Amino acid sequence: EVQLVESGGGLVQPGGSLRLSCAASGFTFSNHWMHWVRQPPGKGLMWISRMSSDGGSTAYADSVKGRFTISRDNAKNTLYLQMDSLTPEDTAVYYCGRTQGPFNLWGQGTLVTVSS
Amino acid sequence: DIVMTQSPDSLAVSLGERATISCKSSQSVLYSSSNKHNLAWYQQKPGQPPKLLIYWASSRESGVPDRFSGSGSGTDFTLTISNLQAEDVAVYYCQQYCNIPLTFGGGTKVEIK
Numbered sequence: 001e002v003q004l005v006e007s008g009g010g011l012v013q014p015g016g017s018l019r020l021s022c023a024a025s026g027f028t029f030s031n032h033w034m035h036w037v038r039q040p041p042g043k044g045l046m047w048i049s050r051m052s053s054d055g056g057s058t059a060y061a062d063s064v065k066g067r068f069t070i071s072r073d074n075a076k077n078t079l080y081l082q083m084d085s086l087t088p089e090d091t092a093v094y095y096c097g098r099t100q101g102p103f104n105l106w107g108q109g110t111l112v113t114v115s116s
Numbered sequence: 117d118i119v120m121t122q123s124p125d126s127l128a129v130s131l132g133e134r135a136t137i138s139c140k141s142s143q144s145v146l147y148s149s150s151n152k153h154n155l156a157w158y159q160q161k162p163g164q165p166p167k168l169l170i171y172w173a174s175s176r177e178s179g180v181p182d183r184f185s186g187s188g189s190g191t192d193f194t195l196t197i198s199n200l201q202a203e204d205v206a207v208y209y210c211q212q213y214c215n216i217p218l219t220f221g222g223g224t225k226v227e228i229k
Contacts, residue, residue: 045209047218059216095165102156102213106165
């Protein structure tokens with residue numbers, strides 16, 4: 001089955017760190033550009049970061065630049081998001097997504113809550 | 117950044133009727149090398165991730181019912197749901213994939229009247 005499964009979310013204190021993982025299966029992961037998108041509770045979708053298929057190119061939204069780091073391990077078919085210096089404004093469901101132009105595959109998401 | 121503006125924020129439509137959602141981009145999302153508009157529409161139901169409905173502004177994703185259609189060009193785009201069904205109750209988002217940062221519209225909530 002073609003799927004993406006996120007993990008690593010949870011409750012973290014302001015200023016803390018968390019690493020999210022996105023495990024891919026059912027397709028050739030190393031052929032695809034991958035992204036992270038987040039959705040605060042009850043709000044809309046916001047793109048956060050993307051990485052090229054070979055890991056050589058990355059991009060970030062201004063709101064997370066310098067705090068979040070995207071990476072991937074094509075041998076393990078896994079995408080990562082290292083999140084540092086977290087603030088309450090980072091509270092959201094985090095989705096990983098595969099693109100071929102548009103997002104044609106999404107994970108189910110993992111909830112990150114930043115609160116003291 | 118390309119700003120995507122959707123309207124209305126919500127709408128209530130009777131079963132079997134038509135729902136029309138507008139999406140305007142702050143600049144063209146036409147990809148010159150393909151002469152296609154890098155504009156997609158997604159459906160999101162509560163507790164679920166978004167689902168791709170339309171890409172290249174008017175191409176329907178495989179498996180999406182033909183009552184969903186996309187149109188438009190330049191900076192003005194429309195998602196039309198003909199013959200609205202109960203299972204179409206959801207929030208709909210447009211998204212441009214022309215430039216980084218990728219940007220989404222604010223969403224339109226579709227309900228049954």
